[in-house]
Amino acid sequence: MKTLQFNIPVIQGQSITVQEDISESFYPHLHRHQEAQLMWITKGRGVLLVDETLHSFKENDIFFIGANQAHVFKSVSEDKASDAARSISIFFDPAGRLKQLFMLGEFEPLEQFLKQDSRGFKIPKMDFEVVSKRIMLLKQSEKIDKMMHFFYLLRTLSQISKRTDSLCPELMEAAVCSIGKNNRIEKVCHYINTHFKHGLTLESVAESAHLSPQAFCRYFKKHCGITLVGYLNRIRINEVCSQLGKDHLHLENISFIAYNCGFNSITNFNRVFKQIIGCTPKEYIMRYDQRHTENTIVSYV
Numbered sequence: 001m002k003t004l005q006f007n008i009p010v011i012q013g014q015s016i017t018v019q020e021d022i023s024e025s026f027y028p029h030l031h032r033h034q035e036a037q038l039m040w041i042t043k044g045r046g047v048l049l050v051d052e053t054l055h056s057f058k059e060n061d062i063f064f065i066g067a068n069q070a071h072v073f074k075s076v077s078e079d080k081a082s083d084a085a086r087s088i089s090i091f092f093d094p095a096g097r098l099k100q101l102f103m104l105g106e107f108e109p110l111e112q113f114l115k116q117d118s119r120g121f122k123i124p125k126m127d128f129e130v131v132s133k134r135i136m137l138l139k140q141s142e143k144i145d146k147m148m149h150f151f152y153l154l155r156t157l158s159q160i161s162k163r164t165d166s167l168c169p170e171l172m173e174a175a176v177c178s179i180g181k182n183n184r185i186e187k188v189c190h191y192i193n194t195h196f197k198h199g200l201t202l203e204s205v206a207e208s209a210h211l212s213p214q215a216f217c218r219y220f221k222k223h224c225g226i227t228l229v230g231y232l233n234r235i236r237i238n239e240v241c242s243q244l245g246k247d248h249l250h251l252e253n254i255s256f257i258a259y260n261c262g263f264n265s266i267t268n269f270n271r272v273f274k275q276i277i278g279c280t281p282k283e284y285i286m287r288y289d290q291r292h293t294e295n296t297i298v299s300y301v
Helices: 105-115 125-140 142-163 186-195 202-208 214-224 226-242 251-260 266-277 280-301
Strands: 016-023 036-045 046-050 053-057 062-065 073-074 084-094
Touching: 016 125, 016 142, 046 251, 062 084, 062 125, 062 202, 073 084, 073 142, 084 125, 084 142, 105 142, 125 251, 186 202, 186 226, 214 226, 226 251, 226 280, 251 280, 266 280
Parallel strands: none
Antiparallel strands: 016 084, 036 062, 036 084, 046 053, 046 073
């Protein structure tokens, strides 16, 4: 079976990607990506294929997939509801921006864990509660707090991995590859990440990939697992959140920031923001201000 090189919709400037997926079924193509992945199945069941080794999966199973490890989660449920397959994934590239941190002496155990467990493993039932809680903490945090929760999660995984079996007997050499700057999908995503604040159109992005709009839609969805509109919404909302988190910006700046990040309709922006973040921009600012105040108080105690 041919393995597809997949590109994770990574937000520019971020080392860790937390992604929640809700759809009728899980991504159906055997693929690999340069990022390691921790995936929590929050709804659905099926069969996981990892380097030609089969495993069953069900709701509340959590799997660690090594970087560049060929895999696919195949849904077997007959439920065709729009939310029949739900998952939360954490992606990070051990050989990317985090590499320098892993080289520090204090992080040597984590570096060894990532090298030794490149074949992946399944989180035992007895460890589900602690791992799922750490995933949620990471999902709900931002900036330096997000990084701190990430390292706590990695430490937990490294301890668990010592008493688990690998998902496959050996890492297939043919499956190991890295995505380079000359790769078409990498170029496309770089183009989008560079121009997302401007009036990007399907035609202009398709032209950058030398594809027709129709062919580009199929190509992008297959290699990123998301539509172009969905990808743009994610990176734009992420930039909005980054701007709203600055201390000198307040409620009156929301419209200005939204337009500056590529949204041309406040109504659409509010809908997309709540869909992705789970609350309104106003509620987000209030929560951020509350957390900032609490952290400031703690720092003076």
